[in-house]
Amino acid sequence: MSTREYDLVVIGAGPVGENVADRAVRGGLSVAIVESELVGGECSYWACMPSKALLRAPAALRAARDVAGAAEAVTGGVDVAAVLARRDRIVHEWQDTSQVDWLQGVGIDLIRGFGRVTAEREVSVEAADGTATVLRARHAVAVCTGSAALIPDIDGLVDAAPWTSREATAVRDVPASLVILGGGVVGVEMATAFVALGSTVTVIARSGLLGGMEEIAGEAVAASLHAAGATVRTGAQATRVERAGDGVTVTLADGAVVQAEEILVATGRVPRTSGIGLDVVGLEDGGWIDVDDTLRVRGSEWLYAAGDVTHRALLTHQGKYQARIAGDVIARRARGEDLDTQAWGRHAATADHSAVPQVVFTDPEVAAVGATAASARADGLDVTVIDYDLSWIAGASTHSDRFEGTARAVVDDARGVLVGATFVGPDTAELLHAATIAIVGEVPLHRLWHAVPAYPTISEVWLRWLEEYGL
Template sequence: MSTREYDLIVIGAGPVGENVADRAVRGGLTAAIVESELVGGECSYWACMPSKALLRAPAALRAARDVAGAAEAVTGGVDVAAVLARRDRIVHDYQDTSQVEWLQGAGIDLVRGHGRLAGEKEVTVTAADGAVTTLRARHAVAVCTGSAALIPDIPGLQDAAPWTSREATGVRTVPSSLIILGGGVVGLEMATASTALGSDVTVIARSTLLGGLEDFAGEAVGAALKGAGATVLTGHGVEHVARSSDGVSVTLDDGSVVRAEEILVATGRVPRTEDLGLEHVGLEAGSWIRVDDTMRVPGNDWLYAVGDVNHRALLTHQGKYQARVAGDVIARRAASNDVDTSAWSALAATADHSAVPQVVFTEPEVAAVGHTEASARDAGIGVKVVDYDLSWVAGASTHSDRYEGRSRAVIDAERGVLVGATFVGPDVAELLHAATIAIVGEVPLHRLWHAVPAYPTVSEVWLRWLETAGL
């Protein structure tokens, strides 16, 4: 057993852990990062990047088919082998050499193996060969281990060897048919990709699609999936799952049976904290880790939990935002500098989650930030809702011959500011950041009136929102 000492120890070398360590090192600290799998984490190899790689070719083909002049040049469908090969290039053939080189260039030491908390400011790392290294932190330990797919307690499901997002994004042979349990982001993105790649897809959701977003978002994606040939079953529970030599069968709560070659479970996430040694620091193994707005764990002034593990927002970009805050705060506290923990601190010492942006890369795309109409009303905000059909703006007609889209602005009527925005339509992800800035900056609507959108672009919807709101 060897022992090493650093100012900061980070458990988990995904984008979140990398950013915590990088910001702390920039602040003058030494840091080691512990990783048992690939440096770059879930997002780089099994989630964000490979899933978007699978979705891009079908989206590009759809865009071409929707424009006269380009449509005539389209003579075939998606080349599945080429899509999978491009996916492999984007994930660097599941090799992390470039990510390791980045760590080295940033001055961050990598310790390979499974890290566990052994006590205050102490982490033990067990390598693949069984060798154990003890790491001691002078100032802080940051847990950045992310989350894993939830496998619900459905009779027969575990024995049916279900896919999770890892198997779905890393697919080598596209199944002829696929059952997807779950109507959330992962389930619908994979339904979109799998249908385009040739699978006969059935989506089974206990309630509606894309719950938590505006209702029209899930309705539009569901309609598009059906139009592409998928089956979408909402409001159905699953009673039993069984695998046989013929594939997988799923018995629904109405007694009907759905069969397919494979089954993908996309019903939620659980924290990767089960075998982390949380019990050694007074926390519950397998639990989400509660933190304050600096990402520090109450009762442990040396321990931080950043990204998915704190359950504030299970999105890579939000985790990286938290990581920048945490890394800076750790460095400041190590130097005995004051940390301003007030909201919107000028030193960016706290992470706010009132305006979380999210994109669902389905067909059509869904982009949303801040409140929905329902969540704003639940929060006691006196809202004014502005709906506008995106196909009515001039930019839509030049973008596509068959443009269909919808948008909603949720306005705090008393303060005269935007508190929520949702866009549904082709390539609407590019509209989202303007809405995020308007909400985070609390830009008054009368000031937004002077932010003139270029013509002809789909961004002209901003002008139409303001006109419809009475400005």
Template sequence: MTAREYDLIVIGAGPVGENIADRAVQGGLSAVIVESELVGGECSYWACIPSKAMLRPAAALRAARDVTGASAAVTGELDRAAVLARRDEFVHHWDDTSQVTWLQGAGIDLVRGHGRLSGEREVTVIGSDGAETVLSARHAVAVSTGSAALLPDIPGLRDVRPWTSREATGMREVPASLAILGGGVVGSEMATLFTALGVPVTVIARSGLLRGVEPFAGEAVAKALADAGADLRTGVEVERAERAADGQVVLALSDGTEVRAAEVLVATGRVPRTADLGLEVAGLTPGSWLDVDDTLRVRGVDWLYAVGDVNHRALLTHQGKYQARAAGDVIAARARGGAVDDGAWGAHAATADHSAVPQVVFTDPEVAAVGHTEASAKKAGLDVRVLDYDLSWVAGASEVADHYTGQARAIVDERRRVLVGATFVGQDVGELLHSATIAIVGEVPLERLWHAVPSYPTISEVWLRWLEAYGRPAPE
């Protein structure tokens, strides 16, 4: 057994853990990261990066086919092997050497193995060889272990060895057919991917697709999937699963029908990776989400921080990295006895998690949303006005595609006359999202937005159309 002491111990070396440690080191602290798998975490090897690497070829092909002049040059279909090879390049063939090199250059130590809290400000790491390392922290321990796929309690489901997002993004061979349980972001993106790869896909989504965004977004994605040949089953549940003699998975549905597929992908939610972290040392329940304040400190434990998915605030890599910047900075500030700026929009507070969380869903069509939906704004008690616009009417849309379809919705807080939500659906709309995020975070008055002139001809002209629909007040 060896023992080491640092100012900060971070459990989990994904993008979140890397950013916590990096900010703390920049603030003058020493830091070590504990990781049981690959440095770079879920996002780099089994989620954001590989999924988008595989989705992009299909999106590029669709875009080329909808532009006269380019479409004539498209003579083939997607090359499945090349799509997987592209994915392999993006994930560095699941080799984290470059990430480890970055850690070393940033002055952050790495201990490989499974880390558990073993005392106050203490983490014990068991390496793959059984060696034990005890780490003690002078100031703080940060948990950034992320989340894992939730496997619902369906009779027989575990026995059929279902895929999760890891198996889908890490597949070595494309399956002959696929059933997808769940209509959230993962389910919708994977349905888009596998349909584009020519795989017969059945999506079983009791409440439809993309429930968390505006209804028209999920409806547009559902229509596109159906038009592409996917079989969407809504309003039903899986009652049991079994692997048939021919190797296929058979799913019995609540309406008396059944679905057969070579593989089944479960995308019904996430659970925190906190079951074996020794949380009981801090008086917390193993396997639970960790409740934090806006500085990401676990409530009731002044030395423990929970950053990223584990705190259940916003399960998105970019939001986790945002939290990590605040957490790393505030850990360093508290360690030095410096001032803590934890008020609304303060340097040490993750305020945006409450009202300005942006997300792009890389389906066909793309969905980009930030802030409130109409329903959530009304539930929050805001007096809102909804501005809808057909993106095909914007001049820039016809430059992008010959048959562009899409929709944009803005949610305006009438009392303050500022934007509090925006949703875009259509090709390439992800690139529109940050302007909406800035308008919401900055609480830019609508009167000032009239002076933010969108370039012509671009899809960004929708901003002018929203303002025209709202109406410019007459000068007093």
């Protein structure tokens, strides 16, 4: 058994762990990062990147079909083999050589194996060949191990060998039929992808689609999936799953039966913290990790966590945002420096509370940031809700011959600022960051009146919102 010492030890080399390590190295610390799978993590190989690769070709095809002159040139559906080959290129054939090269280039030591906290500021790593390495941290340990798919307690489900998002995004042979349990982001994105790839898709959701977002989002996505040939069963619950022969049978609480070649479970996430030694430091093995806004574990002087394991915002971009803050904080504390105390608080993850942006790459796209109308009112705000039909904007007619969409603004009347925005429609993801800036910056609407949108673009919705509000 060998022993090494570093200023910081990071467990998990996904995008979150990489960013914690990078910021700490920039701050002058020596860093080791521990990874049991591929450097680059879930997002690079089994989530964000491959899923968007599967969705992009169908989206481009739909866009072409919605514009006269381009529509006439479209003579078929997506080329499934080409879509999968492009996905393979984007995930580098599930090889992490380039990511490892990057770690080495910035001065981060990679330790392959399963990392486990074994004492204060100590991580033991067991490699695949059984050899062990003890890493001692002079200043901090950061847990960045991410999350995994939740497999709900449904009779027969585990024995039926269900797909999770990993199997879905790494698919080699597209099934003739697919049943999806769950109506959240993963469920609706994979439904959109597999319908386009030729599967007969059934979505089973206990409530509506995209719960937690504005209802206009889930309603629009459900309608689009129906139009594409999918079956969407909301208010439905699976009670038993059985695999036999070439497929699975799903029995619902109302006695209905759904049959498909494969089943995908997309009902939520659990933290990947089992067996990593949380119990050694008084935390729950396999549990979420509670941190303060500097990403330090509450009650600890040396243990940090960032990304999905904190359960603050299970999104790659938010995890990387947390990671940048954590790495900077660890480096500054290691140097004995005070943290940034300016009003904008660069060393506190305040965006996790009120300004989390998210895009759902369905048809139509859904882009949202901040509060919904319901959550804003639940927080005691007096709000005005403005819905605007995006097809009424001049730029919509040039963008598409069949443009449909809605933009909702949620305004805090007491302060005259935007606190939430949701866009539903083609390519609305590119509208999102302006709303994020307005919410984070708490820009008064009377100042936004002087931020003139270019004509003819869909961004003219900002002018229409302000006019609807009475400016």
